[in-house]
Amino acid sequence: MNGQARLAAQSRKWLLEALFKLLKQRDYSAITVKDIAETAQLSRRTFYRAFKNKDELLKYYGEHVMQRYLAALQQHEDINLTFEQVLRVFFNFWWQERQQIKLLIQQNLFISLLPTIVPQSFHLYELFDAPWHIQGTPQEINYIMSFSVAGFWNILNTWLAKEDPEEPAEMVKILLKAIHKLKS
Template structure:
């Protein structure tokens, strides 16, 4: 996550690199994109790229990390944490960033989303500790629920994200115990 204490120049450089990568992904398959191309498109040199990132995938993690933070902050602001409300919030954010998710899907990179999502499970879990129906759930049950949630999301993205966030919230909240993450 980019924080306010980060160097403003570094923050800008990271954002330029992310934007450059996404722009190049519009034109080429991810596997064929070079760091040199990304750096040139960002107006930076390769050293700057490697100062901030170890790989192209890590650049995409920057966007995923920001989306996870947006989701957590949105959940903190919700007056209630029902399965429907949580799920609607999640799918609304995904819909807002549909272009990004479709780029990932086109390049067979959706698995990166699950990796980043799993990193945030403990933080998401902490949001629900006050809810007695959620408290003390075994870690394997949480992972099972997260896997099902992810598979629904993955199918939705692969199908072109046609259903509205509200419809997806209805579908998921009907099959997942409340609250979910």
């Protein structure tokens, strides 16, 4: 990455940090591009070089966090992950993002990231040979992935909205227990 690309990436990072800092203080609808740029100690021109508006900045977060989640999954040498292993990766990853996610949930912004994240999620079955979700025709896989992504999304929305969410390991146990009950 050249110097200019590194500077642009750093500016995007600072703008994103500024947005989340402001979300702790006020409602998203009351936050302006000027507010974000000033909090990041950057010019509005710099903001507009990176993003069209604050919604694009929020969308960038969704895309960026999903890319990092996919990278976390790919770090596992064993691409034949069991469902339990996928749950562990899922809950551990999102636990690290809990403060940002909680802010988005509180402001009813988390749901707006779903259209950004869903298309990327559908590439999971191309990356991993996880039999619990990729067996079947393309149409069956599409339905299973839709069901899985929406289910995981709702779990995040419920789990991380709590004042004191359970630890990731506890969430894995809870889901595995629930799935075993469903199978019975």
